[in-house]
Amino acid sequence: MDPVDLDPLVPSHPSEDIPVARRELLKNQRVPRRDRAWVWWLLAAAGLVSAGGFAAWVFFRPVSTAQETGTQETGAAAAAPLSSDTLTDTLSTSAEDIPTLLGHRQYALANPTELVPFSKNVEVKLRPSAAQKLEAMVAQAQAEGIQLKAISGFRSLEDQHYLFFDRQAELAQTPTVRAEVSAPPGYSEHHTGYAVDLGDATQPQTHLEVSFEQTPAFAWLQKNAARYGFELSFPKDHAEGLSYEPWHWRFIGDQQSLETFYKE
Numbered sequence: 103m104d105p106v107d108l109d110p111l112v113p114s115h116p117s118e119d120i121p122v123a124r125r126e127l128l129k130n131q132r133v134p135r136r137d138r139a140w141v142w143w144l145l146a147a148a149g150l151v152s153a154g155g156f157a158a159w160v161f162f163r164p165v166s167t168a169q170e171t172g173t174q175e176t177g178a179a180a181a182a183p184l185s186s187d188t189l190t191d192t193l194s195t196s197a198e199d200i201p202t203l204l205g206h207r208q209y210a211l212a213n214p215t216e217l218v219p220f221s222k223n224v225e226v227k228l229r230p231s232a233a234q235k236l237e238a239m240v241a242q243a244q245a246e247g248i249q250l251k252a253i254s255g256f257r258s259l260e261d262q263h264y265l266f267f268d269r270q271a272e273l274a275q276t277p278t279v280r281a282e283v284s285a286p287p288g289y290s291e292h293h294t295g296y297a298v299d300l301g302d303a304t305q306p307q308t309h310l311e312v313s314f315e316q317t318p319a320f321a322w323l324q325k326n327a328a329r330y331g332f333e334l335s336f337p338k339d340h341a342e343g344l345s346y347e348p349w350h351w352r353f354i355g356d357q358q359s360l361e362t363f364y365k366e
């Protein structure tokens with residue numbers, strides 16, 4: 103077995119919660135802002151005419167389109183009627199605000215001093231909320247005859263540097279190919295302290311392998327992990343282009359963790 107976690111670590115992009123057809127629409131709408139200025143005036147005029155006094159302030163932060171247009175756009179607010187067009191543009195702006203690299207979403211690193219080691223494998227560290235639930239989950243699984251093993255938790259930038267750049271060089275891969283199975287430093291869910299790779303202690307040959315899905319541990323997780331606030335980050339029916347990782351689970355059981363992975 104490969105000693106390193108070859109886990110693809112493909113972060114969940116927020117747009118994956120948007121239906122595919124709509125995502126394509128958003129993608130196609132990334133046009134220079136100056137080209138759609140007239141649309142705003144048209145929308146604003148329509149809003150005044152239909153005038154139920156119904157308008158919404160839509161705020162814009164600096165967006166990446168400034169690079170495309172070469173302008174020094176610093177953000178603006180526009181009054182426009184609340185329409186599906188407005189909503190679509192707001193979603194588009196939000197998606198552009200989230201930094202991604204080779205398809206991976208950027209994550210802030212957890213403070214290492216706040217992490218808690220997992221009792222059965224102190225190398226695996228998680229944020230306190232996630233660690234507490236993991237302990238409870240593993241204990242309950244054990245009570246039901248299931249031997250869950252925590253393989254990997256928090257990772258530093260240095261850890262991820264090794265997994266991405268060093269392995270890329272060893273395997274003579276291009277960045278694009280490497281990114282299919284690993285995230286660049288700064289772009290892994292493991293940086294958050296909420297993600298954990300789990301295995302079945304009785305079947306080590308399935309660790310970090312898709313075959314893990316055939317183990318009793320995986321079946322138990324599928325049935326019970328949600329009770330402890332854990333979900334699969336990259337399930338089988340995930341959006342196209344993201345690898346299936348039955349071993350990679352993330353904690354979304356409190357406000358901060360939920361916002362970490364779902365906020366747009």
Ligand SMILES: [Zn+2]
Binds near residue numbers: 111254349350351
């Ligand atoms: Zn993982």
